[in-house]
Amino acid sequence: MTLPHPKKVVLAYSGGLDTSIILKWLQTEYRAEVVTFTADLGQGEEVEPARRKAELLGIRPENIFIEDVREEFVRDYVFPMFRANTVYEGQYLLGTSIARPLIAKKQIEIARRVGADAVCHGATGKGNDQVRFELGYYALEPDIRAVAPWREWEFGSREALIRFAEDHQIPIAKDKRGESPFSIDANLLHSSSEGKVLEDPAVEAPEYVHQRTISPEDAPDTPTVIEIGFEHGDPVSIDGEILSPAALLTRLNQLGHDNGIGRLDLVENRFVGMKSRGVYETPGGTILLPAHRAIESITLDRGAAHLKDEIMPRYASLIYNGFWFSPEREMLQALIDKSQEYVTGTVRMKLYKGNATVIGRESPLALYDQDLVTFEEGSGSYDQRDAAGFIKLNALRLRIGANRAKKAQRG
Template identity: 75%
Template sequence: MSDIKKVVLAYSGGLDTSIILKWLQDTYNCEVVTFTADIGQGEEVEPARKKAELLGIKEIFIDDLREEFVRDYVFPMFRANAVYEGVYLLGTSIARPLIAKRQIEIAREVGADAVSHGATGKGNDQVRFELGYYGLQPDIKVIAPWREWDLNSRTKLIEYAQHHQIPVPKDKFGEAPYSMDANLLHISYEGKALEDPWSEYEESMFLRTIAPEAAPDTPTYIEIEYEKGDPVKLDGKKLSPADMLTALNDLAGKNGIGRLDLVENRFVGMKSRGVYETPGGTIMLTAHRAMESITLDRNAGHLKDELMPRYAELIYNGFWWSPERAALQALIDSTQENVSGVVRLKLYKGNVIVVGRKSDVSLYSEEHVTFEEDEVYDQRDAEGFIKLNALRLRMAAVKPDMGHVG
């Protein structure tokens, strides 16, 4: 790796990536290009430019990727109703392929021969970033400082920063109670005080949601309109993908919706406790399933549900750019052609409650399901249906050696 001339660094402007920036310059004696992505993390990204300039960086990229993030990554994932291990809405996972893609694009644009990230050697993000890099440019060189340097403690990082006159935020001098990752879909909190899975999180930690018990006593009703599996209108107002998620985040946060305390299985093998806020995403998952309930064929829906854990695992593990994820996405998207209509929801003290759904292409037939008299369904037909389905059971029942339990 000694022949590296230029590297593109995924740069947040925080302490860790500022240290990485200086470390890359000193260790590899190479030119560093910084890339800061605005994916709705809720913080100003322009200060990252000033910090990069202070450290002598000439080529600085700061990109607003919020619309692309929601349109091309979050929405496709929600068409699949993807949840990892039954509960996690993949908020961190789904942001990594976009960041990796843009880094590779910049590397090509500026003629860089390497890319670098600030993910540690214990977590999932190193895998997600690097699978993305290699999937998009097989010959790219990757520098992962956390797997190379000896700055393996907060104290050493701060000492390094002070020695090299890198600005250190005052709150970094002490031990932070947790680490955070944020984007428009979610915020994750991990480490330190949360490492004991028996310890309850502190209420003051949360940034996007109020506690369910502190939410209003009066429920909030909303209507979400869908077109081909994606939410396009909120209470009759057409919104862009990023604006839709922003609005749902606000509504959910005010009603205490979207918190999750989870012990998950990392791809690298260890278990990890994390606490997540995914307010708007929690609404979208419930609303999308409600929309599918009246517009999606039964067996197509069941097939989607069978494939969903595999799809979610691919995203969690970093295989967004894999051929199998693309194949699954094509199947999922094909099922969404008629997932259009309106869902009415009640938001109340941490709960998302479906109270209505309608569609011009609904498969729901009141004529068929009514308990009153109808002219479209002959109930006598059910007898033959049952007997044909019972045939193998009846045959097995008369032959004890075929496994009948009586």
């Protein structure tokens, strides 16, 4: 059954060529009123030009929404994810994945405000982002219409898109007329480069692909040492200076950039079923992850720490696959956040030529007891003779099993 065309659509709009084509396509194909939403996620580009571009394409000023969401992004999405030490498939810090639920949330909020009956994204039909956006939409507004032009329109080539842009007077930058060497997604946490020159996983990525870091070989010969302060699992300061979440991640990003930290060349398993190769740069996050694990190492109970490590892959998959607003992710988040109650203190990190190394950690709430662990004479609170009974009890089932094996061998 063919659905009726939406009347009013909230478009996630970057101001770039692709989303400008989508904007005009919504107007010409659906005859829909288009509302644009542009998020400043710290992608490193000016977002105000998107306003002028939208106006040029006929969008009324009251239908143009631009919002700086950097603090909300880091505080409510990035930091909760890092409390779990989240890594997808052993390496990926989920920089693209974690931005999508926030964009979806803002689109739904705007749709409610302006009375739109549909929302629209520019993700292709081969990738993960279409799933992430639309799962977010439906979780927040079950009856909303999700429009995905890349799954609907008939454009079969870049040339066809360019012709459409020319026919509808959409400005095309000179560097957009040819094939881009790779596609880029960026926010305050990371940059992601995929496609074209990166599609062969056997070929090293050209140096010009890297957006956020200098080469480790070009990094300074002298290490940089910093101290990161944590409160309840979240970083709050660098070298004693209290910083907002976005300001702190920005500072870590610069430190990572200057020391060649945060590059990752990865072949990952997309949720839609295919493998893809991407080059990711997450300079600040690559410093933050070992620092957070270091403060946990002295403040988190063993059982809690091991349980966190067990559930982390499940939590990572939920974020990667687009289930940020699912009840199971929220349940896991409550567990993770409870574990951070005493994760407070400072961690010293040495940054040197692509490496972020923990060199010290301390906390007023540490479980680490030097008196207990020392090889020298301790306080007497640990009696080494107690270990004999502990070992025998733990060995009991092993001894019973070994005796059974002996009996079986004797026939």
